[in-house]
Amino acid sequence: MQPFGYYRVNVTSGLKRSVREKTNWIAKYVIDLGEPLKVQTVDVQIRGDGERDSVFQKLTADFPVKKGETLNHSKYEQAKALLRNIAEERGYFEAEFSKIPHTKNPQIKIDKQAYTASILMSFDTGPRYRFGDVTFKQDLFDKSVLERFLTFKPNEDFYTGAALLGFKNALVNSEYFDEVEVKSERPSPTRDKPVGDKRVPVIVTLKPRKPNKYSAGIGYGTDTGVRGDIEWKRRYVNRYGHRFSAKAQWSQIRKGVMARYSIPLGLSSDNFLAITASYKDENTDTSESEVWSLGISKHHSRILFNRKLSEVIGIEYRDERYAIGSDVGHAKLLMPNINWSYVNADNRIYTQHGQKIKLDVRGAWSRLGSNTSFLQSRLSGTFIRQPFSLTNGRIIARGDVGYSSISLLDGDFHDLPPSIRFFAGGDRSVRGYDYQALGPKNLEGQVIGGKHLLVGSLEYEHKIYGKWSLAAFYDVGNAFNDFSEPLKHGAGLGLRWQSPVGLIRIDVASALSEEGQPLRLHITIGPDL
Template identity: 35%
Template structure:
């Protein structure tokens, strides 16, 4: 029986028309004043079928509510008229307001006592306040400054700060108000002992991520940066950094760091596609914390029609784990293109260190074995290759940046005297540049250049030679299909590389963008650059997974070839 009754009540409720609130008309003011009058008016929330006595009781308070609603904006002497009527359908209340002249500030006495009086952060806060003699009294300005002083004090380590006097005196009849804010900052505390509440990783690793010095002045921005660095490390799942003011020693406050571990093991699976390599599959495994010293292990498996490979890395954090680490690597790859075949095994060591202005410097030493076929060149090489690499990436955001750049420089080489099958030295430079202008316009540019000098070019595997053509090179041409040729007309690659690209992107609708581009350059020997040119149009979709690009490239410099479609997924930089 109760279930049937509930069902009937629900049916009746669904069939009833929705409740309509009484109409409130506000004239004489607009904007924030009007909105506040409506917010204070209790009658506005009553439905049309409310009891007459309730409506009239609400109406009797309407004038007072309207006056109260105007006071935060400095209007203490308004003329307010109200009326109430009813037609066949609903009540209608009207408020007519003449706000009159606002109350203005007469005396403004704002004072900071203690060390904070010379703190630039507080000086900037006081210089920016709207509380000045002659200004209209806005309660929000008073409350905002009062709250801001307290927040800044907590952020800057003035943990004993308090108001010795805070008053807002208003004389509505005279149209004047006085502000008194006396703020005693007390001492600025400094960072004391750093206490860790965790037992799963070496405390020295945690300290390496903090960049906090005992004795330094407390600053919440430093604490926030330490929090971000700890979070980015992938070691920690829950993080708290708390100043222990109650146990401060003198003017030094201990920091209590409470950490919970993040999941050590991560698995990743992904699919993608490009016209260079066809459909591709990727799977990854990460152990982010092998031991208490914070060692990590990564492995990635990738497979496509053109390239198959497996890479592993064992990484050891050094003194500053955010900026410096040592790693050992091992990799296998097999690449089969229309130009060459190359099977490679490689082991190596790397020392990576972050330097100023977001530069990463990597010193490496790789030992590799490569079996390859390029044209008539068939060989198996052994090499020990030291290298130094500099890479910098700067952008306003990682995905869909409006402006940014990426710069890279690499120098590597080897010699037969250290056990390699060949001798060579090589330098490479790459640049990517993005700049937005106007509304919905973006310019993308890139440059790839390289120079190689070797004792015998025929001994160099494809991983050392330069080729051009493809999605990330010269569109309109097949992947790695451009470069010097042998006597049979087969592309064998070159000593040098110079490829440049310029692309204009225009917003179309929603997450879709149109593009036009021109690419030019080639791989070449000596100074014999025979530049190939590709140009075309494209469309881009900013998908939830990242940008997806589809281009139609025309081989401008070789009219005998057909246009080529290029599909690419991945970041712009």
């Protein structure tokens, strides 16, 4: 029992003949564990370069074996292994337990008279290695393209296993490669090598994916009716990692095509320049429009409040012919734009804890290539939480706020095309109302959209069986030209199914602000965020 800290175990035994079976004997043992042996002293010393390493300092300050607890040999061996693992992870490849004068190291020293134990360790990490040169074994991409995935600076940064794994994951997630092998060639530990030679070369072997990817999809929503799309992606166009994609979409209210050419920038996989061109023909109950656009944008990430945001800065030229109510026009807009987005979720398919926040700002000025002027911002967010740690329930809160300034730049609202105006109502807006059915109306009672938008939604969903859930929701909002105008309300119940193709939502909502509070069916497919 010594491995568990019991050094004063007393065992008594006895032997007697069985009463029933005279030929059998019964052996009886009584084990008295006695008092457990306590740890009196824990002396762990870190030597070498690791002495100044905050990770080792934190470990020694909160060592797994603690003074006053019962001695446990297994826990002691785990603590030794932890020291070795940290050294291996952080580039101390010559680390070893060094000798303590007049003792063995490491050791558990037992004082039988005082009945206490002392833990004595001296761990010499030796020098810390840095990353060395990185060699890529492939013949498709220019080296500069691959170096943008590096999570460390060769011949500068200290080695860590986490940085090496991050580098490998970045290559895997790039969509360039089918197979990625990243190996660190650690030199033989020889303490007589000069410190300047303490480098770990990295060898990367890559097998590229097929250049072309084709996909198609089909879906349904009560806003759009049946919809479908086909897409072609060219994963790499040349040795510099440029990409190309083209997509065609069709639904009962909207048809369109889009093409994008992407050029990697800098040393980050999410830093690139995109050139886009698109055409869209849309025909809804409130408007008709035909839109051609051409744009260029820079995509990159930004850290704000310890959160990684996606930032896009660009400029777009849009040519839109439209008819909405009695307004018929031809808008030509040169629009600078910027947007920030943040997404974090425990599961992107069916989120139980997560959020998505997006802010868009865009504008045009008649003195700079446009035939009208405006400045517009839009903030939207979705938050999903489990209430009171209930694993079968979740709360979904959604908000959408839009604001347009037109008169400030001497613009005219009637010169704004439908794609710039705000509308409310529909599957992902205020349920109970038709798609884009809410907003200011003209003298003929036709919805023509508004300068501003305000929408909010609160929903509770509860699992009832397997992948099936029930939901209750309340939506409120409207599009308007003045914030004093009344909001529209909708509420209802819904059924949810986590299908193989995504979350299917079937909602029946009542338009509470309309006479008779009519019911409307809403069906959507897709993730919450």
